[in-house]
Each structure stands twice: as C-alpha cells, then as structure tokens.
Amino acid sequence: MKIPFTGGCMCGNVRYECTAEPIVMGNCHCRDCQRATGTAFAAAMLVPLNAVTVTGDVKYFDVIGDSGSIVGRGFCPNCGSRLFSKPPMPGLMGIMAGSLDEPSEFQPGIDVYTASAQPWDCMNPDLPKFDKMPPSSNV
Ligand SMILES: [Zn+2]
Numbered sequence: 490m491k492i493p494f495t496g497g498c499m500c501g502n503v504r505y506e507c508t509a510e511p512i513v514m515g516n517c518h519c520r521d522c523q524r525a526t527g528t529a530f531a532a533a534m535l536v537p538l539n540a541v542t543v544t545g546d547v548k549y550f551d552v553i554g555d556s557g558s559i560v561g562r563g564f565c566p567n568c569g570s571r572l573f574s575k576p577p578m579p580g581l582m583g584i585m586a587g588s589l590d591e592p593s594e595f596q597p598g599i600d601v602y603t604a605s606a607q608p609w610d611c612m613n614p615d616l617p618k619f620d621k622m623p624p625s626s627n628v
C-alpha cells in the first residue's frame with residue numbers, strides 16, 4: 490500500500506487521507522456486512538484512527554456486532570457510499586476498500602465470518618479462513 494493513501498465517496502462530498510499502513514486487510518462475510526454493502530462481503534482494512542483525516546459529513550449507523558459491542562457503519566448521507574466503520578476496538582477505524590482512489594492497492598490477507606459466506610461468493614482458496622473472527626481478535 491502506498492502511504493499516504495486517499496479515497497472518498499461517489500459524489501465527492503466525503504474525502505479522506507490515511508498516513509499509516511493498514512494493520513489488517515480482509516474480507517468480512519458476516520450478515521451485517523452483507524446487509525450493509527448489499528452484496529456478498531465487505532472488503533475492508535483496519536487503520537489507526539489518528540492516521541486518518543476526513544473532510545465532509547459522514548453519517549454513522551450503529552448496530553450491535555457479533556461481539557455484543559456497538560459497530561458503527563459510516564456512509565455519505567448524500568450519495569449513500571459506504572466508507573468507514575467504527576469497530577469496538579479503541580484507536581482503530583475501518584475503511585472500505587472500494588472507496589479507495591486506488592482500490593487495486595488493496596491486498597486482502599484473510600477471510601472472516603466464512604460461516605455465513607454465501608454459496609455464490611467465490612472466495613480465494615489461498616487466504617486463511619475463519620468461521621468467525623480469528624481467536625486473537627475481538628471485533
Ligand atoms: Zn457522497
């Protein structure tokens with residue numbers, strides 16, 4: 490990933506820049522991500538919150554995640570593009586891979602919540618897979 494990297498929503502009202510390397514990049518196949526994205530999975534990365542500068546208005550919709558903690562899902566209230574998430578881990582934020590200006594830079598290293606992956610979802614067999622989250626994590 491080239492640092493810093495930038496991205497934004499479809500209408501251009503929301504823009505962001507991140508000055509740190511993503512901590513993890515992966516595909517989440519949980520039902521919440523399927524509903525929120527409207528498709529098979531969410532391709533996203535976790536980055537340090539303090540490395541991201543956001544301009545424009547972002548609306549968050551909060552849901553109770555699998556861990557029992559609140560997960561915020563951020564989108565542009567004008568065009569509806571999904572951009573960010575607020576995981577229940579202090580100091581981190583999620584960025585949706587499709588919002589990147591250079592989405593080909595995204596390199597998923599893991600598939601999570603494959604227990605709810607759809608039969609029409611073609612996963613990369615080379616990536617490590619977890620039924621839910623990896624045991625060391627608490628998303
Ligand atoms: Zn927008």
Ligand SMILES: [Zn+2]
Pocket residue numbers: 517518519520521522523531602
């Ligand atoms: Zn998910």
